[in-house]
C-alpha cells in the first residue's frame with residue numbers, strides 16, 4: 607500500500623527543540639516564561655500593525671476571551687459567519703449569549719456584507735437591540751471582505767472579533783488578517799499554518815486590552831498578596847514549552863505560506879482542463895490568501911461525478927480529503943439560532959472538497975492527487 611497522503615501535517619523547522627531545551631535547562635517548565643514573551647513579540651512584529659499579542663492555550667480560548675473583552679453577556683446576540691468550524695461559534699454559547707448566523711458571499715466564501723447589514727437591521731427590529739459583536743472568519747485562509755464589513759460595523763457601532771485561526775500570513779489590501787477588527791483570534795493547533803502542538807493567541811489593539819486578556823487567562827487574580835477574586839477567571843495561558851515550539855515555527859512560517867501557495871498554484875494548473883472542477887482563487891489582487899488548504903468545487907452536472915464520488919475514491923487510494931465545513935445553521939446544536947441566508951454555504955458544503963495541502967506535501971503528491979481525480 608502507498609504511504610497515505612494526509613490533508614495537512616505539521617512540519618518542524620529545527621529551531622523548536624532549541625527553545626524547548628532552553629526552557630528545560632533554565633527550569634522554565636511552567637505556564638508563562640521567556641519563550642511566551644518572545645513568541646508574542648515575534649507574532650506582534652510579524653503582524654506589523656502595532657498590535658499586542660497574548661499567547662493562549664487555544665484559538666477557542668482566544669475567541670472566548672475576546673467576547674468577554676467586548677462585554678458579551680448572557681442573553682446578548684452575537685453575529686457569526688455560518689460557514690465555519692464550530693469553534694468560531696461555541697464561545698458565544700459558553701457565555702450564554704445567542705449566535706445569529708450570516709451566510710457567505712461567492713467571492714471569498716466568507717461573511718456576506720449585504721446579509722450582515724440585513725441581519726443587523728432585522729435583529730434591531732425584532733429585539734430592539736443591536737448585536738453585541740460580529741465574528742467574521744477568514745476561512746481556509748481567504749480574507750473576508752473586511753472593508754465592507756468594518757464599514758457596516760462602524761456605522762452601527764458594533765465591535766468586530768476576527769476569527770483569523772486559519773489565516774496567519776494572509777493579506778487584504780497589503781494588511782495582515784487579524785489587524786482589521788477590534789480583536790482577532792489565531793490558532794496554533796496541529797494542522798494550522800504554524801503549530802505549538804496546541805495553542806492560540808488574541809490580537810489586541812491596546813495594552814489595556816492585552817492586560818485584561820492576561821488577567822482573565824490567569825484566573826482573574828486581583829492585586830493582593832493573598833488569592834482574591836472579583837471576577838470569574840480561566841486557565842487559558844500558553845505554556846513556556848508550547849511557546850518554545852511556536853518561537854521555532856516563526857522561522858519557517860514564510861516557507862509554510864510559500865509552500866501552501868505553491869500547492870494551490872500547481873493544483874490550479876493541473877486541474878484547469880478538467881470539466882466541472884474549479885479551484886478556489888483569490889477574487890482579485892487585493893486578496894492574498896495563505897491558501898491554508900486548497901479547496902475545489904465539483905459541479906456534478908458537468909463533471910459527471912459528485913464530490914463524494916471523488917472523496918471516497920481518493921480515500922480508497924489512501925489520500926485524505928475532506929468536505930468543506932458544514933455550516934453552523936445546519937448543525938443540530940444550533941437549530942434554534944436565527945439565520946440570514948442566500949444558499950451559498952449550503953451549496954459549498956454540498957459540492958466542495960479540501961485537498962491535501964501543507965508543508966510536508968511534495969509536488970509528486972499533488973500530481974498523484976490530481977491524477978486520481980482525473981481517473982474518477
Ligand SMILES: *Cc1c(COP(=O)(O)O)cnc(C)c1O
Nearest residue numbers: 664665666691693694771793795
Ligand atoms: C482551528 C480553528 C479554531 C479554533 O482553534 P483551536 O486552536 O483549535 O481552539 C477557530 N476557528 C477556526 C475557523 C478554526 O479553523
